[in-house]
Amino acid sequence: MILNAAIARAGAEGLLGEFELELFVGAGAYICGEETALIESLEGKRGIVRAKPPLPAVAGLHGQPTLVHNVITLCAVPWIVANGGEAYSRIGIGASTGTMPFQLSGNVKYGGLVEVPFGMTINQLLETFSGGTASGRPIKAVQIGGPLGAYLPPQLFDTPLTYEALAGVGAGIGHGGIIVFDDTTDLAEQARYAFTFCEHESCGKCTPCRIGSVRGGELIDEIRDQGAEPERITLLHDLCNTMRDASLCQMGGMTPIPVESALKHFPRDFGLEEI
Amino acid sequence: MRLADEDFGTPATNAREDVNLEINGEAVSVPAGTSIMRAALSSGIPIPKLCATDSIDAFGSCRMCLVQIEGRNGFVSSCTEPVAEGLKVTTQNEALAKLRRSVMELYISDHPLDCLTCADNGDCELQDVAGQVGLREVRYAGGASHAEAETDESNPYFSYDPSKCIVCSRCVRACEEVQGTFALTIDGRGFASRVATGAENFFDSECVSCGACVQACPTATLMEKSVIAHGVPDRSIDTTCAYCGVGCSFKAEMKGDQVIRMVPAKDGKANHGHSCVKGRFAWGVRQPPGTHHRTHDPR
Numbered sequence: 001m002i003l004n005a006a007i008a009r010a011g012a013e014g015l016l017g018e019f020e021l022e023l024f025v026g027a028g029a030y031i032c033g034e035e036t037a038l039i040e041s042l043e044g045k046r047g048i049v050r051a052k053p054p055l056p057a058v059a060g061l062h063g064q065p066t067l068v069h070n071v072i073t074l075c076a077v078p079w080i081v082a083n084g085g086e087a088y089s090r091i092g093i094g095a096s097t098g099t100m101p102f103q104l105s106g107n108v109k110y111g112g113l114v115e116v117p118f119g120m121t122i123n124q125l126l127e128t129f130s131g132g133t134a135s136g137r138p139i140k141a142v143q144i145g146g147p148l149g150a151y152l153p154p155q156l157f158d159t160p161l162t163y164e165a166l167a168g169v170g171a172g173i174g175h176g177g178i179i180v181f182d183d184t185t186d187l188a189e190q191a192r193y194a195f196t197f198c199e200h201e202s203c204g205k206c207t208p209c210r211i212g213s214v215r216g217g218e219l220i221d222e223i224r225d226q227g228a229e230p231e232r233i234t235l236l237h238d239l240c241n242t243m244r245d246a247s248l249c250q251m252g253g254m255t256p257i258p259v260e261s262a263l264k265h266f267p268r269d270f271g272l273e274e275i
Numbered sequence: 276m277r278l279a280d281e282d283f284g285t286p287a288t289n290a291r292e293d294v295n296l297e298i299n300g301e302a303v304s305v306p307a308g309t310s311i312m313r314a315a316l317s318s319g320i321p322i323p324k325l326c327a328t329d330s331i332d333a334f335g336s337c338r339m340c341l342v343q344i345e346g347r348n349g350f351v352s353s354c355t356e357p358v359a360e361g362l363k364v365t366t367q368n369e370a371l372a373k374l375r376r377s378v379m380e381l382y383i384s385d386h387p388l389d390c391l392t393c394a395d396n397g398d399c400e401l402q403d404v405a406g407q408v409g410l411r412e413v414r415y416a417g418g419a420s421h422a423e424a425e426t427d428e429s430n431p432y433f434s435y436d437p438s439k440c441i442v443c444s445r446c447v448r449a450c451e452e453v454q455g456t457f458a459l460t461i462d463g464r465g466f467a468s469r470v471a472t473g474a475e476n477f478f479d480s481e482c483v484s485c486g487a488c489v490q491a492c493p494t495a496t497l498m499e500k501s502v503i504a505h506g507v508p509d510r511s512i513d514t515t516c517a518y519c520g521v522g523c524s525f526k527a528e529m530k531g532d533q534v535i536r537m538v539p540a541k542d543g544k545a546n547h548g549h550s551c552v553k554g555r556f557a558w559g560v561r562q563p564p565g566t567h568h569r570t571h572d573p574r
């Protein structure tokens with residue numbers, strides 16, 4: 001409604017030039033954020049992932065060349081057109097140029113959207129904007145980049161929010177979501193949630209994601225209920241490797257990230273000794 | 276003994292120019308647009324596969340056919356990746372073997388272990404590939420499964436047992452691409468995904484019983500009732516369907532002198548591996564039970 005009204009107004013004011021904007025409302029599946037599933041959905045089909053190649057830029061919507069961009073990317077375009085690419089590349093740091101809208105949520109006093117240049121550390125962002133935890137308790141972890149993002153402990157909060165630095169600690173910037181958890185959080189439960197999420201949102205096309213997400217959840221239940229026997233932990237790692245390397249898209253491919261990062265940084269929550 | 280034709284995984288291309296690449300150090304030359312899978316299989320280099328069959332387009336869902344390409348990160352499904360000049364492909368190493376075994380372990384964690392009494396025993400691609408990748412154990416303990424899913428026996432010629440389905444979509448795609456009827460789809464999402472028709476069962480659906488789905492199914496999920504009753508055929512005779520003037524080529528798959536099933540011949544000039552309900556299933560009229568021979572005694 002809001003977007004359609006905005007599009008109508010922009011059109012009426014002549015701001016769109018020769019462009020036509022049309023809003024297509026999906027049915028709510030997370031997987032339809034994946035570009036090829038999004039195209040299937042736009043074509044009125046089930047939202048399942050297409051194998052690539054061909055890339056959508058070669059054969060996408062109705063088989064025609066199609067560019068798929070995030071809203072964040074499109075929003076950066078007018079500024080770049082107005083001020084030039086060089087000016088844009090001076091914002092941010094290293095290869096992470098420009099700004100990123102971070103979404104602070106979870107256990108924070110002040111949640112919301114803040115757009116800052118790439119390069120602030122996690123600590124700086126939290127200290128500047130979050131006002132600490134809503135519960136008043138110490139922070140135990142943040143999850144960065146969405147439900148398939150890594151869980152990081154406070155020891156890593158001096159990591160700059162850039163593509164390169166986060167990759168260096170096994171994390172990614174993803175969509176810029178930052179969820180804060182206090183010290184009452186059980187990270188094994190969060191790892192379980194990653195599989196639950198994948199199980200619910202998997203399109204079901206490829207086997208590592210379709211069956212792996214279910215088996216992963218069951219395995220973590222076993223680890224939590226019956227103990228972190230070495231065979232169970234080995235199987236969990238094997239499953240994570242299989243999902244990462246063999247999944248058709250990043251839905252199954254990235255589900256191991258929250259699981260493995262929780263296991264790495266918070267082994268005690270799984271009943272394991274610190275490594 | 277397998278009666279099935281050789282399966283190169285993906286359809287041939289019409290391209291005239293050839294592309295040269297290396298697979299496991301062997302020089303291979305195939306027409307442009309050929310998949311890495313077809314290039315390998317047609318050169319005698321095996322690649323495990325489940326969701327690929329050369330009567331339909333590549334789909335890339337089973338992840339058994341992963342290969343590695345020099346200079347590229349990660350693993351590539353060889354069915355969906357076309358050849359390119361100078362590619363250096365590895366189809367077998369320790370990492371690939373482990374991945375394939377792990378994916379197979381996931382498949383079998385939701386598959387009944389009744390091979391010995393299964394109608395597809397000896398003719399099952401899942402069984403073959405489990406052997407091919409060397410699966411030795413399934414470490415997942417029970418958990419969610421489709422073991423209790425009910426079999427749909429509504430079609431007079433074949434049954435649909437969802438508990439054996441590996442969701443490769445070969446039946447759905449065969450219905451679309453080979454027959455063009457679009458009677459099948461995948462219903463549900465994620466683990467709940469199962470083959471379904473638009474109706475309550477196969478018989479009440481748009482299905483025209485052409486049998487393309489049964490032929491495409493790599494497991495006993497879609498199975499000719501005649502094979503369930505008599506077992507996998509052991510020899511095959513080339514023949515031509517006499518029902519109409521099209522002259523479809525068939526393989527009459529036999530046990531002794533009894534026809535067990537009629538399978539459309541892939542190299543049939545009139546039908547290219549396709550059939551209709553009459554040639555595929557309604558051949559009982561040619562071989563009535565007992566001594567009554569209709570052509571001799573048309574009562």
